[in-house]
Amino acid sequence: xxxxxxxxxxxxxxxxxxxxxxxxxxxxxxxxxxxxxxxxxxxxxxxxxxxxxxxxxxxxxxxxxxxxxxxxxxxxxxxxxxxxxxxxxxxxxxxxxxxxxxxxxxxxxxxxxxxxxxxxxxxxxxxxxxxxxxxxxxxxxxxxxxxxxxxxxxxxxxxxxxxxxxxxxxxxxxxxxxxxxxxxxxxxxxxxxxxxxxxxxxxxx
Numbered sequence: 075x076x077x078x079x080x081x082x083x084x085x086x087x088x089x090x091x092x093x094x095x096x097x098x099x100x101x102x103x104x105x106x107x108x109x110x111x112x113x114x115x116x117x118x119x120x121x122x123x124x125x126x127x128x129x130x131x132x133x134x135x136x137x138x139x140x141x142x143x144x145x146x147x148x149x150x151x152x153x154x155x156x157x158x159x160x161x162x163x164x165x166x167x168x169x170x171x172x173x174x175x176x177x178x179x180x181x182x183x184x185x186x187x188x189x190x191x192x193x194x195x196x197x198x199x200x201x202x203x204x205x206x207x208x209x210x211x212x213x214x215x216x217x218x219x220x221x222x223x224x225x226x227x228x229x230x231x232x233x234x235x236x237x238x239x240x241x242x243x244x245x246x247x248x249x250x251x252x253x254x255x256x257x258x259x260x261x262x263x264x265x266x267x268x269x270x271x272x273x274x275x276x277x278x279x
Contacts, residue, residue: 128230132212132230132232134257135210135212135232135257136210136212138253138256138257139210139234139253142249142252143208144208144209144210144234144236145208145209145210146209146210146211146212147195147199147209147210147211148195148211148212148213149192149194149195149198149211149213150189151188151189151213151214151215151216152179152186152187152188152189153186153187153188153189153194154185154186154187155171155185155187157194157197157198158176158187158189158190158191158193158194159171161194161197162193162194162196162197170190174218175190175217175218176188176190176216176217176218177216177217177218177227188215188216189213189215189216190215190216190217191215191231191233192211192212192213192215192231192232192233193211193233195209195211195213196209196211196233196235199235200235200237205237205238205239206236206237206238206239207235207236207237207238208234208235208236208237208238209234209235210232210233210234210235211232211233211234211235212230212231212232213230213231213232214228214229214230214231215228215229215230215231216228217229234249236249243276243278247266250264250266251264266278266279267279
């Protein structure tokens with residue numbers, strides 16, 4: 075009886091070992107099938123990059139002003155003193171023209187400089203286009219500021235110009251308030267106070 079039981083035990087162990095090997099082989103085959111690369115499938119498209127936050131801001135600013143009839147103009151970053159200063163009523167000996175503020179280009183004919191504001195495009199536009207004019211001018215500007223957390227040699231600026239008949243300071247105020255609320259939210263508040271700028275009269279900030 076003992077011999078027969080030992081034969082049965084050996085038979086059962088053999089069958090179990092064979093079954094275990096079959097299960098392991100099947101699992102390995104299934105894993106290999108999952109890991110196999112199907113070359114017929116389309117590849118994964120990787121994002122090369124995203125738009126810079128400043129570019130996203132520019133696009134939002136432009137969208138707001140385009141929606142109320144403004145157009146976008148751009149111009150040269152290297153300017154002449156005439157367009158950067160004289161045409162804007164900034165006289166020759168004004169502190170803004172001193173070497174401590176603009177970046178003059180040495181050896182350039184006509185005393186060229188890196189523009190200190192985007193305002194030269196106002197003059198260039200008015201020379202080419204009769205009224206009505208409604209433009210915004212986004213762009214880089216350059217000044218000799220001391221670098222810190224909020225200042226740099228190059229920064230971004232955007233300005234607007236509207237020239238037409240029957241335009242008043244109220245139109246300006248309404249445009250600014252519309253822009254601020256569209257950009258910052260409907261609860262944003264604005265405050266205008268009188269100020270002096272050499273190329274605008276009347277002026278506010």
